[in-house]
Amino acid sequence: MTSPALDAEHAPEQPPATYDAVVLASFGGPEGQDDVIPFLRNVTRGRGIPDERLEEVSHHYRHFGGVSPINALNRDLHAALTAELAARGVNLPLLWGNRNWEPYIGDVLEQAHADGHQRLLAITTSAYSSYSSCRQYREDFGKALLERNLVGKLRVDKIRQYFDHPGFIAPFVEGVTEGLAQVRAQLAESGREGRIHVLFCTHSIPSSDAAASGPRDREFEEGAAYVAQHLANARIIMERAATGAPEGSEDVDWSLVYQSRSGPPSVPWLEPDVNDALVELPAQGVAGVLLVPLGFVSDHMEVVWDLDTEALETCRDLGLAAVRTPTPGTHAAFITGMADLIAERLDGGPRPAETELGPWFDVCRPDCCANLRRAVPTVAGSDACDLSVNPAGPPADAAPGAAAGGASRG
Numbered sequence: 319m320t321s322p323a324l325d326a327e328h329a330p331e332q333p334p335a336t337y338d339a340v341v342l343a344s345f346g347g348p349e350g351q352d353d354v355i356p357f358l359r360n361v362t363r364g365r366g367i368p369d370e371r372l373e374e375v376s377h378h379y380r381h382f383g384g385v386s387p388i389n390a391l392n393r394d395l396h397a398a399l400t401a402e403l404a405a406r407g408v409n410l411p412l413l414w415g416n417r418n419w420e421p422y423i424g425d426v427l428e429q430a431h432a433d434g435h436q437r438l439l440a441i442t443t444s445a446y447s448s449y450s451s452c453r454q455y456r457e458d459f460g461k462a463l464l465e466r467n468l469v470g471k472l473r474v475d476k477i478r479q480y481f482d483h484p485g486f487i488a489p490f491v492e493g494v495t496e497g498l499a500q501v502r503a504q505l506a507e508s509g510r511e512g513r514i515h516v517l518f519c520t521h522s523i524p525s526s527d528a529a530a531s532g533p534r535d536r537e538f539e540e541g542a543a544y545v546a547q548h549l550a551n552a553r554i555i556m557e558r559a560a561t562g563a564p565e566g567s568e569d570v571d572w573s574l575v576y577q578s579r580s581g582p583p584s585v586p587w588l589e590p591d592v593n594d595a596l597v598e599l600p601a602q603g604v605a606g607v608l609l610v611p612l613g614f615v616s617d618h619m620e621v622v623w624d625l626d627t628e629a630l631e632t633c634r635d636l637g638l639a640a641v642r643t644p645t646p647g648t649h650a651a652f653i654t655g656m657a658d659l660i661a662e663r664l665d666g667g668p669r670p671a672e673t674e675l676g677p678w679f680d681v682c683r684p685d686c687c688a689n690l691r692r693a694v695p696t697v698a699g700s701d702a703c704d705l706s707v708n709p710a711g712p713p714a715d716a717a718p719g720a721a722a723g724g725a726s727r728g
């Protein structure tokens with residue numbers, strides 16, 4: 319039997335190719351009070367999220383005037399990456415489209431095709447492997463191609479999950495180093511004594527999605543890809559960060575915790591919740607904590623509400639010194655890293671990865687990050703229902719940039 323995984327189109331590591339534009343794909347968020355409910359309906363359509371949870375989450379958005387920080391953050395990221403690509407002489411338009419709010423991915427793809435583009439390279443604002451952060455984007459593109467009658471006319475490839483790319487890791491190493499110094503300063507100022515605990519925080523997902531994350535044909539020592547990737551990252555970050563611990567003492571410990579759970583209580587999600595983990599710490603001799611938003615690319619609602627508002631309040635209630643470290647955002651290393659990830663697909667070259675798990679796949683393996691509800695056509699995968707057929711266009715070995723001439727921003 320020939321598996322689709324075996325043709326060159328679906329090889330895990332793709333040879334360099336010529337692209338007409340790059341698409342930054344993200345989650346999207348409401349821009350005002352009137353957008354909050356329509357946005358939440360978009361996010362949770364068919365996902366079995368209870369009404370009480372939607373009501374609760376709507377208040378987080380309402381608290382910020384109905385405006386999610388995520389769109390402004392993505393505009394900043396878009397501007398920084400555009401400037402970086404221009405500085406490198408990469409002459410490709412950088413488009414931007416979202417899953418759940420304007421500008422929608424489908425509209426952006428339709429416009430790209432109208433502008434004469436035939437082959438796009440997508441990069442997402444999600445670093446790890448799970449249904450929500452990997453396959454769902456591949457489905458978003460697949461759905462857009464089907465709904466807009468673009469199958470065979472527009473090809474969308476996707477940049478590998480970049481959780482362990484140096485550009486994603488470096489800002490966290492810096493954040494943990496500086497954050498630990500800040501926690502020590504808080505402890506010293508208040509005359510408190512005790513150990514410090516680093517909580518690496520990521521989005522909880524249903525345990526079934528966690529088990530299905532990553533490729534079926536690969537074994538992980540701890541859980542499946544989603545958990546294994548976070549643990550590998552946490553280890554490398556703790557190895558590299560200066561802990562400021564006095565010579566010979568090991569007063570800093572760490573663990574991986576979860577946040578932003580949203581399903582009904584009857585459905586198991588990854589645990590422990592960050593707040594539940596915090597409650598246990600004082601009895602273990604911990605006096606200060608560092609909250610590291612390891613699962614997130616920027617300071618969107620999960621970070622500014624679930625960590626900065628809720629988790630930091632839990633810390634105050636418990637009398638713990640606490641600091642939340644920055645997300646990669648527009649950190650220079652992250653922007654350089656994103657541009658390197660794009661260059662990797664245009665020109666070939668090194669595929670750096672900081673953990674033993676990577677570099678991740680350019681083309682997802684069969685059933686990678688499976689959709690446990692129903693089969694949906696995707697792009698950038700070796701699944702039988704992959705839509706990444708190559709439309710008539712320049713051959714993969716054409717000179718880089720050859721197809722980009724005169725393309726305008728969409």
Ligand SMILES: CC1=C(CCC(=O)O)c2cc3nc(cc4[nH]c(cc5[nH]c(cc1n2)c(C)c5CCC(=O)O)c(CCC(=O)O)c4C)C(CCC(=O)O)=C3C
Binds near residue numbers: 387445450620
């Ligand atoms: C793994 C993961 C990431 C990290 C990777 C990545 O960054 O992509 C992420 C990011 C985000 N999640 C976001 C918002 C929401 N996520 C929800 C619901 C869900 N998230 C899930 C997973 C993830 N989500 C899951 C399994 C659900 C259950 C419903 C479903 O299975 O789809 C809901 C519904 C209400 C609720 O229950 O919270 C909202 C409003 C925003 C925007 C924030 C802003 O506006 O600033 C961002 C960046």
Ligand SMILES: [Fe+2]
Binds near residue numbers: 521
């Ligand atoms: Fe989410």
